[in-house]
Amino acid sequence: MSNPTARRAVADFLDRAGMLLVLAALFVVCSVGVENFLSWRNLQGLSLAVSTTGMVACTMLFCLAAGDFDLSIGSVVACAGVLAAVVMTRTGSITLGILGGLGLGALAGYVNGFVVARLRINALITTLATMQIVRGLGFIISDGKAVGIGQENFFLLGNSGFAGIPTPVWITAACFTVFGLVLNRTVFGRDTLAVGGNTEAAHLAGIDVARIKVVIFTVQGLMAAFAGIVLASRMTSGQPNASLGFELEVISACVLGGVSLTGGVGSMGFVIAGVLIMGIVQNAMNLLNVATFYQYVARGLILLAAVLFDRWKRRRQVG
Amino acid sequence: MSAPALSFNGATMEFPGVKALTDVSFHVHAGSIHALVGENGAGKSTLLKILSGAYRPTAGGLALGDRAQGFRDTSAALAAGVAVIYQELHLVPEMSVAENIFLGHLPRRAGLVDRRELAAAARRQLELVGESIDPATKVRKLPLAQRQMVEIAKALTRGARILAFDEPTSSLSDREVRRLFTIIRDLKARGCAILYVSHRLEEIFALCDRITILRDGRHVETAALGNLTRDEVVRRMVGRELSHIHQYAPRPAVGAGLAIKNLTGPGLAAPVSFAAHAGEIFGFFGLVGAGRTELLRLIYGATEKTGGQVLLQGARVDIAKPRDAIAAGIVLCPEDRKKEGIVAVRSVLENINLSARRRTARAGVFINESWEQANARQRIEQLRVRTPSARQLIRHLSGGNQQKVILGRWLSETVKVILLDEPTRGIDVGAKSEIYGIMQDLARAGVCVIVVSSELPEVLGTADRIAVMRQGRIAAVLDRADATEEKLLRLALPVESTPAA
Ligand SMILES: Nc1ncnc2c1ncn2[C@@H]1O[C@H](COP(=O)(O)OP(=O)(O)OP(=O)(O)O)[C@@H](O)[C@H]1O
Ligand SMILES: [Mg+2]
Numbered sequence A: 001m002s003n004p005t006a007r008r009a010v011a012d013f014l015d016r017a018g019m020l021l022v023l024a025a026l027f028v029v030c031s032v033g034v035e036n037f038l039s040w041r042n043l044q045g046l047s048l049a050v051s052t053t054g055m056v057a058c059t060m061l062f063c064l065a066a067g068d069f070d071l072s073i074g075s076v077v078a079c080a081g082v083l084a085a086v087v088m089t090r091t092g093s094i095t096l097g098i099l100g101g102l103g104l105g106a107l108a109g110y111v112n113g114f115v116v117a118r119l120r121i122n123a124l125i126t127t128l129a130t131m132q133i134v135r136g137l138g139f140i141i142s143d144g145k146a147v148g149i150g151q152e153n154f155f156l157l158g159n160s161g162f163a164g165i166p167t168p169v170w171i172t173a174a175c176f177t178v179f180g181l182v183l184n185r186t187v188f189g190r191d192t193l194a195v196g197g198n199t200e201a202a203h204l205a206g207i208d209v210a211r212i213k214v215v216i217f218t219v220q221g222l223m224a225a226f227a228g229i230v231l232a233s234r235m236t237s238g239q240p241n242a243s244l245g246f247e248l249e250v251i252s253a254c255v256l257g258g259v260s261l262t263g264g265v266g267s268m269g270f271v272i273a274g275v276l277i278m279g280i281v282q283n284a285m286n287l288l289n290v291a292t293f294y295q296y297v298a299r300g301l302i303l304l305a306a307v308l309f310d311r312w313k314r315r316r317q318v319g
Numbered sequence B: 001m002s003a004p005a006l007s008f009n010g011a012t013m014e015f016p017g018v019k020a021l022t023d024v025s026f027h028v029h030a031g032s033i034h035a036l037v038g039e040n041g042a043g044k045s046t047l048l049k050i051l052s053g054a055y056r057p058t059a060g061g062l063a064l065g066d067r068a069q070g071f072r073d074t075s076a077a078l079a080a081g082v083a084v085i086y087q088e089l090h091l092v093p094e095m096s097v098a099e100n101i102f103l104g105h106l107p108r109r110a111g112l113v114d115r116r117e118l119a120a121a122a123r124r125q126l127e128l129v130g131e132s133i134d135p136a137t138k139v140r141k142l143p144l145a146q147r148q149m150v151e152i153a154k155a156l157t158r159g160a161r162i163l164a165f166d167e168p169t170s171s172l173s174d175r176e177v178r179r180l181f182t183i184i185r186d187l188k189a190r191g192c193a194i195l196y197v198s199h200r201l202e203e204i205f206a207l208c209d210r211i212t213i214l215r216d217g218r219h220v221e222t223a224a225l226g227n228l229t230r231d232e233v234v235r236r237m238v239g240r241e242l243s244h245i246h247q248y249a250p251r252p253a254v255g256a257g258l259a260i261k262n263l264t265g266p267g268l269a270a271p272v273s274f275a276a277h278a279g280e281i282f283g284f285f286g287l288v289g290a291g292r293t294e295l296l297r298l299i300y301g302a303t304e305k306t307g308g309q310v311l312l313q314g315a316r317v318d319i320a321k322p323r324d325a326i327a328a329g330i331v332l333c334p335e336d337r338k339k340e341g342i343v344a345v346r347s348v349l350e351n352i353n354l355s356a357r358r359r360t361a362r363a364g365v366f367i368n369e370s371w372e373q374a375n376a377r378q379r380i381e382q383l384r385v386r387t388p389s390a391r392q393l394i395r396h397l398s399g400g401n402q403q404k405v406i407l408g409r410w411l412s413e414t415v416k417v418i419l420l421d422e423p424t425r426g427i428d429v430g431a432k433s434e435i436y437g438i439m440q441d442l443a444r445a446g447v448c449v450i451v452v453s454s455e456l457p458e459v460l461g462t463a464d465r466i467a468v469m470r471q472g473r474i475a476a477v478l479d480r481a482d483a484t485e486e487k488l489l490r491l492a493l494p495v496e497s498t499p500a501a
Helices: A002-033 A040-065 A073-091 A094-118 A123-142 A152-159 A167-185 A187-197 A199-204 A209-235 A246-256 A268-287 A292-318 B044-052 B074-079 B097-101 B115-128 B144-157 B174-189 B201-207 B230-238 B292-300 B322-328 B348-352 B369-382 B399-411 B429-444 B456-462 B485-492
Strands: B006-015 B018-028 B032-037 B059-064 B067-069 B082-085 B162-166 B193-197 B210-215 B218-224 B256-264 B272-277 B281-286 B307-312 B315-317 B330-333 B417-421 B448-453 B465-470 B473-479
Touching (some): A073 A209, A073 A246, A094 A209, A167 A187, A187 B348, A268 A292, B044 B082, B074 B082, B097 B144, B256 B292, B292 B322, B330 B399, B348 B369, B399 B417, B448 B456, B465 B485
Parallel strands (some): B162 B193, B417 B448
Antiparallel strands (some): B006 B018, B006 B059, B256 B307, B465 B473
């Protein structure tokens, strides 16, 4: 008699802890099976590699939770880095360079938000357009070439560290904490989830749906720009063709972390797990010298598995 | 007597944290209409979902004739001649009526769909349910009542011998209800077994032959309806004496409440004006589609108005969107709670506090967790919401309990005017009288309560004054003392048609 009940309880547990278990298992397997995986150097490299994805995944979580998504972030990362580099080179001011990059990100994000929320154009189309516009702008500003940066102090942002942990990783950790709190503990976070869950009901309950979406997209743009600036600092140059396909990587990580593409569902803990899973798999493949071509296939398969898992979960809840 | 057409044998259904059905057994006979009643969350819909193959019971099961059956999925149930007609219909809105009726087994010629045969066959099926809809019409364009007929036609096409209806009349007008009953009686005459779920006991006594009463997921009684009185049914359903049966008590009007001047907009045929006092319960009666919901939405700013004014306690308020209305102290509990009310993927707690949390947040930013929990607990108790905890996702609640949660959301606000659109739709008898009590308490506290209802006893039993709407305008406003069922109905009927007997 209790058999189906027990099965349900197990499935329920998997539901709640699913991705964390996968993460733990993956970590153990890699520690044992992949040489050098556990070395301090490798872990540092791994954490640096996921720091960019992590930062942007924070805001992408909000975007997805509100029922939208944003394809333009990869372009914003690149273009903000390039613009910051150009401004720094021209003016000699690090501050102006950073502000320029951030300004570009905020503007791109605001345009996305305005078009999606106020003009009610589909987010896929809108951000597909800005993705290409911003990528193009990056090439125009840089004339298609990497822009070297002369301000040595600027490199500290990406290449310094504290307590043995690189600065970008600290920044990412701070983002996880802050955005996690915003999602769970503030009216804004809860409203975001409500908007994604049922826009009409949210509107009738007095939530300013358009404003929430504009804010989310703007912050998303800002965050992508910031990640781009940190990246430029790490690479000591602005590269117009940096982070191609980055948007898919970030969305994959979020979906892997159980964020629903239809909106209304998502939590920071799982997004972190998703980001780490993607990062570890990537890192292990590098250590194992898996050729890039195969890496694409592997990443795609993981995403597919995650989506199927999500479907299965939902089917089980309905039936 | 021959073997029953359908029997439930110890049907049990457990969800995490909830035992929805415990060992339910009873028989349904061919050529009989069998009522299934119980409070919100008693397990009626769950039982129907087991019947339709949507759920598999955790123990026990059902038998058709003398053969035990367990349906793997809904198509297996359909193939065995079982059709369940849910309240949210399962038609494909973008497809034509004919395609929907024959979905999954379209007539073919040489591998292609035979359009002509399809239309002709669909027309024949629609005639069986007395409908003359053009089979090429997209389902999306049909009113709910006709969609229901399409769904029934579809079931008959598959040769269904057992039909179950889950609250089929809750959004139908009186006339549509009569149509539906004619068809159900016709199905009975043809020897089908019918299982009929409803909270409207009058309907059940008018239509059904036998009744099964569920309480807390358990079988209480199955009997011939002739052997039970209404009160006995209610008592067995709720398992206690109803704490207070709502009784109208006069209240003094305490001043200006909500006044509407020359309001115009979509759904209204002429400018609408009326004034409801603070402390008054002001009812709106009318047939489905008379413009009542549209009027409330215009007042609330959910639809953009094209002209007119809203005055609150004598002062003009500008309402462009719901947010403005809430800020002014006007709230609307919407009619279509699935679409406009619940955020399905969030918890009961979040759904209850969806609006109030903005007011109670610390520094206007941080969720006041303890207040929200206390408020959720209070509303769950007040409205007897059946849920294992406030953290349960609202979509796991029964239909009526979801309604209660949305009502609870609006009771969490301190307001001057509350607009209630069909506040007791889908809600069981016990909670209904609870809600009437709450409306009275609100009015006594000086709130202007405006209630739209299609149920005559509801408006007559609660309202101080009643406005009757007809075809997008207010036909008349009657004092409680002058209002009779007959008068209201006559005023509500479209002018062209003669009043029904
Ligand atoms: N998928 C689910 N997950 C968890 N609990 C569920 C699920 N479906 C139903 N329940 C619970 O099972 C119980 C019975 O629900 P059901 O929908 O059958 O009630 P009902 O009698 O149809 O009520 P109503 O009159 O409100 O429609 C309820 O307490 C409900 O919360
Ligand atoms: Mg139900």
